[in-house]
Amino acid sequence: xxxxxxxxxxxxxxxxxxxxxxxxxxxxxxxxxxxxxxxxxxxxxxxxxxxxxxxxxxxxxxxxxxxxxxxxxxxxxxxxxxxxxxxxxxxxxxxxxxxxxxxxxxxx
Amino acid sequence: xxxxxxxxxxxxxxxxxxxxxxxxxxxxxxxxxxxxxxxxxxxxxxxxxxxxxxxxxxxxxxxxxxxxxxxxxxxxxxxxxxxxxxxxxxxxxxxxxxxxxxxxxxxxxxxxxxxxxxxxxxxxxxxxxxxxxxxxxxxxxxxxxxxxxxxxxxxxxxxxxxxxxxxxxxxxxxxxxxxxxxxxxxxxxxxxxxxxxxxxxxxxxxxxxxxxxxxxxxxxxxxxxxxxxxxxxxxxxxxxxxxxxxxxxxxxxxxxxxxxxxxxxxxxxxxxxxxxxxxxxxxxxxxxxxxxxxxxxxxxxxxxxxxxxxxxxxxxxxxxxxxxxxxxxxxxxxxxxxxxxxxxxxxxxxxxxxxxxxxxxxxxxxxxxxxxxxxxxxxxxxxxxxxxxxxxxxxxxx
Numbered sequence: 001x002x003x004x005x006x007x008x009x010x011x012x013x014x015x016x017x018x019x020x021x022x023x024x025x026x027x028x029x030x031x032x033x034x035x036x037x038x039x040x041x042x043x044x045x046x047x048x049x050x051x052x053x054x055x056x057x058x059x060x061x062x063x064x065x066x067x068x069x070x071x072x073x074x075x076x077x078x079x080x081x082x083x084x085x086x087x088x089x090x091x092x093x094x095x096x097x098x099x100x101x102x103x104x105x106x107x108x
Numbered sequence: 109x110x111x112x113x114x115x116x117x118x119x120x121x122x123x124x125x126x127x128x129x130x131x132x133x134x135x136x137x138x139x140x141x142x143x144x145x146x147x148x149x150x151x152x153x154x155x156x157x158x159x160x161x162x163x164x165x166x167x168x169x170x171x172x173x174x175x176x177x178x179x180x181x182x183x184x185x186x187x188x189x190x191x192x193x194x195x196x197x198x199x200x201x202x203x204x205x206x207x208x209x210x211x212x213x214x215x216x217x218x219x220x221x222x223x224x225x226x227x228x229x230x231x232x233x234x235x236x237x238x239x240x241x242x243x244x245x246x247x248x249x250x251x252x253x254x255x256x257x258x259x260x261x262x263x264x265x266x267x268x269x270x271x272x273x274x275x276x277x278x279x280x281x282x283x284x285x286x287x288x289x290x291x292x293x294x295x296x297x298x299x300x301x302x303x304x305x306x307x308x309x310x311x312x313x314x315x316x317x318x319x320x321x322x323x324x325x326x327x328x329x330x331x332x333x334x335x336x337x338x339x340x341x342x343x344x345x346x347x348x349x350x351x352x353x354x355x356x357x358x359x360x361x362x363x364x365x366x367x368x369x370x371x372x373x374x375x376x377x378x379x380x381x382x383x384x385x386x387x388x389x390x391x392x393x394x395x396x397x398x399x400x401x402x403x404x405x406x407x408x409x410x411x412x413x414x415x416x417x418x419x420x421x422x423x424x425x426x427x428x429x430x431x432x433x434x435x436x437x438x439x440x441x442x443x444x445x446x447x448x449x450x451x452x453x454x455x456x457x458x459x460x461x462x463x464x465x466x467x468x469x470x471x472x473x474x475x476x477x478x479x480x481x482x483x484x485x486x487x488x489x490x491x492x493x494x495x496x497x498x499x500x501x502x503x504x505x506x
Contacts, residue, residue: 007332008340009207009266010304013316016326 027075037087051079118143124255134173204239209262226474370419379408395479
């Protein structure tokens, strides 16, 4: 019988960043920004921000320099596609994971 | 005071929804159901019914409107048929998964291609696995009563229901229908309380991604996993038979017509031959049984009033004395056989019952089914001791 407090009837989530988990964990490619080519950085003013506008997950933060939240970036590459100065390139995630592991081991 | 009116099935369905004081209606016209939204619009425009009738561009949108309105606590109603129901398919799953007590009137019609506007049950049978309950009506009175009971059942279980009735055969045929008294319906139906409060102080995200395993949400509270929702819906449908029986009994106490049954039976006392079917075809089967009884046969009719949840145990009981079961399906699961035949066999397997079973596909696309056809088919299958290869087709004129 259905009850109003049954957790398996009312599926709901709070509205919060990270509610669906760290989706960046399964990224295959990572965006790398060449700040020397990035328009806001070059001009030192709030301009362009097409990557921010197009990011389907809202992981790009406007500013000088722009920042990408890698915890939630899924690596779709839309930012790299829309960047008018080709300042963003997508690199295979594995190499970073490996190098991060190496760094961690060294620290330990 | 209740009164009797001579009305068709569509008008009956609309009147039933009105008596339940539905608050939001969204439906798209499709033959043979169009008269239902047309009638409801008249009620709303004339002020007879305090409801919002939302005009939509498709059946998919109609059900989406119903889902939204039901989520926030409105009693909602829709109606469709055939390809319109098929177009709702995605949202049918959503409505059941979101546990919304939506009631839909369904004027059963065959599916294209090629086009047909006429009656069979291919449309609703194709949607049997969506999590909706399904009841099938034999006459217009059952349409009226089933819709009123549907709200009470659905709102208790938080599961939607299709009230199915044969297109044209019932939707366009006038017959006397006792219209229940509004005050009695009001007393019979408690108000609808949704299982989720969406207008609380904190905003919530409804039916988000549920992962395969439980996980902590952003606030560190553990959230359940996907399969649990599926299992609970199944458990609820497993227990739904008892709720349907209770509501059917209560209905009888208030309105004088009891529906404390999942099957409808006719002359089954001492019967060793059972004609099994659904909907208005049960009436034809009754005539066939009368003729068979005249000839000395011990024949009876069992009709599935409730198809989902499937009343397997009740059906086993009803067929426990049968030597021959002849099943008439107004639908077919292509590449296999009629749906009620498959499900009946599965129900009998558990009880170790082995009557001969013959399956006939009948009445597709509005093909008339006469009682004499059912009688002849029964005699043929019993004489051949169920050794007739099935499914057999009746009424295919070449």
